[in-house]
Amino acid sequence: MLKNEKILLVDDEIGILTLLEVTLKKEHYTHISRCTNAKQTVEMVRSHNYDLIILDVMLPDMNGFELCSLVRSHTNAPIIFISASSSDFDKLKGLSVGGDDYITKPFNPLEVVARIEAIFRRQKIYQTQSYAIQENQEIRVGRLTLKPSDAMLVFDEQKIECTAKELDLLRFFLRNPNRIYTSSQIYELVWGGEPLYGEEKTVAMHISKIRKKMEINPKSPEIIINLKGIGYKFVPPQ
Template sequence: MLLKEEKILLVDDEEGILTLLEITLKKERYQFITTCTTGQEALSLVKNQVYDVILLDIMLPDINGLELCKQIRSLTHAPIIFVTACSSDFDKLTGFGIGGDDYITKPFNPLEVVARIHSLLRRQHLLRSLPAEKIEKKELRFGPIALLPDDAILVVGEHRLECTAKELDLLLFFFRNPNRIFTSSQIYELVWKEPPQYGDEKTVAMHISKIRKKLESNPKSPEVIINLKGIGYKFVPPVQGELR
């Protein structure tokens, strides 16, 4: 049986949760698992080791997990899954807004957490394979905007902007579907790869808002990713034509 090479960091102040998750992940053949119980220790680990996915508790003893996420995001593009007892829309959207990729609430089934980790890692592998399989040049470009999937970089004019894993997923979706209208539910199902539930349209709106801040000269009056009221979203490239 082949062991999985991905490196996973688990950050939670409850030792019992860390032990349970580590045991479950090892049963799924993940062998490189690091655990820690404080934010400062997590930050030190991320500075010295490359991780493929990070599971992050919001309620840590020394630093709020949301603030820690901001610091971690400046060091790595690795997907971040928040684990917390806070389940309100505000907490969820705040987490997405500062660079989180997924969100799961306590109490949880450890198998669900492992499934979320596996899903994010699978998407990462898919994104890494796309340029070699689908693109002659390792970029997707419409006029002055370009997407570099391998580097998780969005180029707007002369500016190179870093993207989170979920921003990259969403940008790839729009770049491959220009001038087509999609509802929030369709976008969620096609990008998040799971059926939408109540409130998920807010998740889509939050991520699109973040992308607009990078793409648009005036995010409050968007011209690239436009919202057709009551219908959905449409990606309108600044220069019409074939993707190259």
């Protein structure tokens, strides 16, 4: 069955673009676009609505992390970084600037497809489960209001801008207040796939970013708290 999701591939290596495009087409993805530099990518994102972007970190005219920040001003589509660097610093940086996943080169193209399908599967679960709330519908819990359509969290009267993944994570917590979840459970339910190596750092990095935006003292959180050796719990501010 043909898949209608629109995917943008960004890499300056034509061989990698071709490999990914051929693999995706074999998996029945039909709407695939390609870019080889940052300028072209920004133009494409401004003029088209993509469901997912695969973004190389090293581009000829701009660092992929910087490009991600520009892209985020135009779209909340999930972004998967691909990079030759396997350092934890680069992985965490990619997630901190708005990326949803990070894959190191050389990679198996089928792994990339698996990551893509995990993201799309999670999105479909949100849309089809009987208890799911519409993606653009506001969620109010205590003094917090999540406004997905505006990519924003409102705490009292303070407006807090959020990335796509932060919205996903906040949506999950606001739907499940006062319940404890391990990092692996959060990764599986929010990222939409089986827990992978490093998922604890991925979850911790995104929670840390959210805490910095809404906690009075991020080092001593009162809203998203960490129960040492157990997991995380969202405690709605009253």
